[in-house]
Amino acid sequence: MSAPSIREALAGDLEAIIHLHEEDELGSHGDVWSAETQPAYEAAFEAIQRSPDNRLFVAVDGDEIVGTFQLTFIPNLTGRGTTRVKVESVKVRAVRRSGGIGAQMIAFAEDFARTHGAAAMELTSNKSRKDAHRFYERLGFARSHEGFKKKL
């Protein structure tokens, strides 16, 4: 149970990353790794890799992927042209939760965002994830906005 290291995700990490999505307690997104779903995940992974504005990370402990998150850099006019970073798809292996990995990932994300020119960070979290809300508030995030979603 050492502190994991954080690095950018490689194609070989994809199945392990999707297994972290499978563990998600809400499970409303239907994420599962199978022969049927694999091509769509591979295409999305390649789209993330291709995008200059997106970075996908994993937290690794030994040989095991124990966490993941994605950063999206968004150039924007608001706030006199402040680049902001959106944190997306933050997942920690179920058996490793409450062990500091999430806080380590967010601290890494903030440092990475700042180093790469961002001055603000944002994220949304489903209203049912009360523990996550307390977690982000503890890390200095303000719960200032309502988050809206629509399927197209």
Added chain:
Amino acid sequence: MSAPSIREALAGDLEAIIHLHEEDELGSHGDVWSAETQPAYEAAFEAIQRSPDNRLFVAVDGDEIVGTFQLTFIPNLTGRGTTRVKVESVKVRAVRRSGGIGAQMIAFAEDFARTHGAAAMELTSNKSRKDAHRFYERLGFARSHEGFKKKL
């Protein structure tokens, strides 16, 4: 008071776009067009133009810019690799509000997002903007998430 047309923003629209930001009733972002701030806005505008994932739009009535919004395409693994679009910096000229321009812009945004491969749309809105929340719910958005922000 005809229906405006919607098109991608050009460099010559930038001052008018920032004037829409200046009218924002919250005003917490300190947005103002001046000799001092102009270079930062120009740099941000160029960053948006350069990014393959970002598109900045204006609603134009005759010679007048009456609205603006930005779309950010986000490749993502969640939901079996669903590309989502974040709508950002939605502004309508104060004297033209409640005239259907906002709804026209969001309908345009949904169509543009769908046509360009996105299957979900999302946005956040400051908790104090009660009218905006009703507006988005009327347009079929679910207020399902808490939105967190942090300055870096």
